[in-house]
Amino acid sequence: MKNKIFVFDLDDTLYKEIDFLYSAYREIARWVELKFSLKDIYSFMLRAYENKSDVFSLLIRTYDLPLTKDDLLDMYRLHFPVICLDGDTEGVLNVLSLNYRLGMITDGRSITQRNKYRALELDRFIDDNDLIISEEFGSEKLSEKNFLFFQDKYINADFFYIGDNLRKDFITPNRLGWTTICLLDDGRNIHSQDFSCPEIYLPQLAINTLKDLLSLPGKNEDILITKNNYE
Ligand SMILES: [Mg+2]
Numbered sequence: 001m002k003n004k005i006f007v008f009d010l011d012d013t014l015y016k017e018i019d020f021l022y023s024a025y026r027e028i029a030r031w032v033e034l035k036f037s038l039k040d041i042y043s044f045m046l047r048a049y050e051n052k053s054d055v056f057s058l059l060i061r062t063y064d065l066p067l068t069k070d071d072l073l074d075m076y077r078l079h080f081p082v083i084c085l086d087g088d089t090e091g092v093l094n095v096l097s098l099n100y101r102l103g104m105i106t107d108g109r110s111i112t113q114r115n116k117y118r119a120l121e122l123d124r125f126i127d128d129n130d131l132i133i134s135e136e137f138g139s140e141k142l143s144e145k146n147f148l149f150f151q152d153k154y155i156n157a158d159f160f161y162i163g164d165n166l167r168k169d170f171i172t173p174n175r176l177g178w179t180t181i182c183l184l185d186d187g188r189n190i191h192s193q194d195f196s197c198p199e200i201y202l203p204q205l206a207i208n209t210l211k212d213l214l215s216l217p218g219k220n221e222d223i224l225i226t227k228n229n230y231e
Pocket residue numbers: 009010011012013163164165
């Protein structure tokens with residue numbers, strides 16, 4: 001039997017990116033309140049976000065802060081987030097990692113994504129050497145290079161990619177013959193999912209919860225066995 005390699009996207013797949021946003025807003029609000037003797041900044045920012053405003057520009061303008069938008073963007077990206085895996089995700093990663101090698105391919109800035117990886121304590125399940133962050137790797141999310149890294153490292157395996165973004169997550173692994181799996185939006189995703197795209201962009205499977213990875217249909221009977229470890 002071939003070995004299986006499960007490679008995950010990070011944002012809105014292993015945790016909800018909106019929780020990173022809340023964490024960053026809380027930290028920025030606390031700092032702004034202390035520094036400029038203000039209050040209720042967090043709720044101001046949340047309201048602005050819900051109104052789809054340019055939150056940082058509006059904050060600076062409303063309170064006449066001696067800051068630039070880039071100052072606040074840096075704080076957003078560089079802060080160490082207070083985020084955690086939900087119980088189901090933790091359980092699924094635990095079971096899968098007992099039986100299979102897990103990896104991650106994620107877009108974004110190195111420091112931001114590494115902070116998330118650390119905050120979520122993902123090193124329990126995904127080795128640092130199997131973590132591909134596009135900025136560090138000198139690639140874009142769509143780049144074949146990210147996926148070939150795993151194919152070259154783990155010869156003669158079946159590869160799975162689990163993500164959420166139809167615009168960029170599945171086209172490349174589809175081309176390379178991976179099994180692509182989309183975690184469906186539960187209403188909390190930052191980017192909406194649009195399934196009306198060319199077929200090559202579509203995932204082969206769609207799941208409502210990562211727990212469904214433990215009972216994939218068809219060729220993955222051995223995963224079914226591991227489900228007993230979880231329930
Ligand atoms: Mg994502």
